[in-house]
Amino acid sequence: MSSKENTIFGIYPIQEALASNINFDKVYVQKGISSDKIDAILAELGKKNISVSSVPMEKMNRLTRGNHQGIVALTSPVPFHSLESVVEKSLAGTKTPLFLILDQITDVRNFGAILRTAECTGVDAVIIQKSGGAPISGDTVKTSAGAIFKIPICKVDHIKDAIFYLQGSGITTLAATEKTKNTIYSTQLDKPLVIIMGSEGKGISHSVLNLVDEKASLPLLGEINSLNVSVACGAFLYEVVRQRTI
Structure with a gap:
């Protein structure tokens, strides 16, 4: 609604x-x-x-x-940015740009919370698909605590096309998924990187998983076998910060 x-x-x-x-x-x-x-x-x-x-x-x-x-x-409430211009600017400004792709995140509060964490961890841009994802509403703005006005958001026709473009620009694509034995803590993150987070119900689509360079998971030690996507995204992003600042 x-x-x-x-x-x-x-x-x-x-x-x-x-x-x-x-x-x-x-x-x-x-x-x-x-x-x-x-x-x-x-x-x-x-x-x-x-x-x-x-x-x-x-x-x-x-x-x-x-x-x-x-x-x-x-x-x-915010303008959308060209993926090409944002990537070119980021690559010109740093050797290790960091991007975030949201594959069909549908909950506006999750979206806002992710934007807040992304801004706090230095993400250069958040990339979403034009169709299927959560709209940018007043709830998104409120949950983001104003981060939505500080971080570029790029809308693309298809997530797969964005992945191809980023890979062609020398940026490693990393999927956050439980369908791998590799954990985020054993993955090298101090390089040009885009992290891909999947939807609340289905995770990352199979067609996208088949395209990425690497996959990583979070260890789950309890009986529940999944995390809220905004919480998982925060764990991934702060492991990037840890590796890049030690």
Whole structure:
């Protein structure tokens, strides 16, 4: 469910938002709806590379109780950055840049908590996919404790393409997964690195796991066999800090 302060709905309000400098996060269009005005909006969204999802009327009605006219937009309080420009800048500034990829993290509070830890541990940028992940809402901003305004966020069409680009730039891709015997404590982290964290329910997708350079896990000594993703991310990031500062 979106919050009122980051929701725009209806044809004319969204047209006005497109004409301004408002940052769009996601746009939802009702399945089966068609009109010249909505088609024109969709064309403009395509030009600006803004993600659009076609959803049932029930989903639209849950997003807002107003007269949405078949289209609802979620706005973002922060601008999104180009992955290429952020990587180039980071590589020019340090020999050991650190990036974080979030593969379909869906909980806004987890997202915010991860952003807070990422900023505290010197992550150069957080990379997310345009579709499927948590929206940047007021809850995200609050949980991040303002970190969302300090760390670049890059939105990409596909996580796999981002991995290929980062690997081509000489950056090691490391998946945080329980599907390996290698632990984070036996993994070399003092090199150009991107850590990939998976979703709350499914973890990292198989297609992404097949692409990464390395995999690492956290030892679990109790009866519960998993950690909250924001907690696990914090453990990974602070092991990077430990190795780079000893």
